[in-house]
Amino acid sequence: MFSFDLPTVQVPTCHLSLEGDIRFDPPIYEQRYATVIQVLEHPDFESKLKKIVEFGCSEMRLLWLLRRTKGIEHIVEVDVDEETLLMYKNRAAPIVSDHIVSRETPLRIEVFKGSIDVSSEYLKNTDAVIGIEIIEHLYPEVLENVPYNVFGFIQPKIALFSTPNSDFNVLFRPLPNGFRHYDHKFEWSQQQFKDWALNICERFPNYRVAIFGVGEAPQDSPELGPVSQFALFVRNDVYGLPLTTDIEDVPADLNPDTAYKEIYAVDFPMRHDDRTLDQKIWDEASFFINQYRTFEMYHNTERLIYQIPFDKILEAIEPVSNSADDLRRVLLENDQVIEDGFVVVPEDDPNRMQGRWSGDSDSNYDDYDYYDRDQDDDDNNVSNGNCHNNDEENAAAEHEEEECWD
Structure with a gap:
């Protein structure tokens, strides 16, 4: 026994x-x-x-x-x-x-x-x-x-x-x-x-x-x-x-x-998800960054930007990756600005980030559907x-x- x-x-x-x-x-x-x-x-x-x-x-x-x-x-x-x-x-x-x-x-x-x-x-x-x-x-x-x-x-x-x-x-x-x-x-x-x-x-x-x-x-x-x-x-x-x-x-x-x-x-x-890990990280991160752009608490009215905590995004993409280094690298490769622990996004960005929510043609995830986990x-x-x-x-x-x- x-x-x-x-x-x-x-x-x-x-x-x-x-x-x-x-x-x-x-x-x-x-x-x-x-x-x-x-x-x-x-x-x-x-x-x-x-x-x-x-x-x-x-x-x-x-x-x-x-x-x-x-x-x-x-x-x-x-x-x-x-x-x-x-x-x-x-x-x-x-x-x-x-x-x-x-x-x-x-x-x-x-x-x-x-x-x-x-x-x-x-x-x-x-x-x-x-x-x-x-x-x-x-x-x-x-x-x-x-x-x-x-x-x-x-x-x-x-x-x-x-x-x-x-x-x-x-x-x-x-x-x-x-x-x-x-x-x-x-x-x-x-x-x-x-x-x-x-x-x-x-x-x-x-x-x-x-x-x-x-x-x-x-x-x-x-x-x-x-x-x-x-x-x-x-x-x-x-x-x-x-x-x-x-x-x-x-x-x-x-x-x-x-x-x-x-x-x-x-x-x-x-x-059937054929995306690379980097693609998954970017798709997740871009979705949540765009979502957090609607939160007034992250809005800097003086600089006309949104300052989204890097750790908040890392927490949100945890089902895909919990690596801060990978997230930071992927964000920088996609021309995102990171300063003092925040991802900085312009208030009026004419080139809204492409991600899974938008059907970005550059990403190979046609069969990957977003869903609200809480729902x-x-x-x-x-x-x-x-x-x-x-x-x-x-x-x-x-x-x-x-x-x-x-």
Whole structure:
């Protein structure tokens, strides 16, 4: 085992409702989703996780976050319930803002009917496997085969599983089956989950595991542990450690009765930007300089000029470059005046600077569209709201209510 640190919430998220039931704020399913994204974006895995497979994706609610996670270029959503996948497959499709503001990197999303214990060519070259609250829904024979598929066939760089912690159940009013959900086949204590994870590492020694959780128990019952427990398996070479066995290309299961069935696949719009770095810096800088020319605070009425702080422009172009030397060089090459830490622009400049906003014919960025970064999230929110019909919204509301404690 190894220790894996994630940012922790400093305020209690567990409380009692008016009816005396345990509730979490934010809801525990949101905390699980946030934990997944924190793991994928962790500095230890930066630029290493391109292809993600999510098993048990169901309504594909996590996909909304995965598709916006930096560095991910290929997402495979897998579930055994074809009817549910058909109902929610549109959640994998690009929304309006994906067409207005094209990505700078590729993204392909594929949705398959398939089982977590069955190998498939579609699962090869996967960097991260995600299984959130799925193993407790599996029958014993399926659960037994999961490690062989995930760690023997797929052999990802990381694998992340979560499952309910049965130690916590003393605070719940269980269903008649004794579990938190009618479809659960079992629920494990903290020790049982730890034993399962360590057993996998013994059988597949290329992996180490870290165990943590979300939804901490009330302060007077810390021994109960978190309501939902996670196991993060990391392949040794990710941390620069030697592999015990070589990574081999294992043949996939060719049984037609269990073969994966494609439900939906899409490649997202992508911006093709062939500009040099200097062109990008100039296009960004010229846009913001022209924008700041409208700010009275930068207007020097005595000299009839605008004095725009150099550091302000450097901050504005940070998504392209944070090099002050490069910015200064590019500005000077484009006949801009820099004095005492300011870019000096005449009040009435008949040769307004050419940049991406004006369609400068000297720059090779015809496919590069400017957008207001501050407006992007609002556009996405509006688009997201228009993507669901009333039936989907009602189903989502029921799902959220169920997941508040599952």
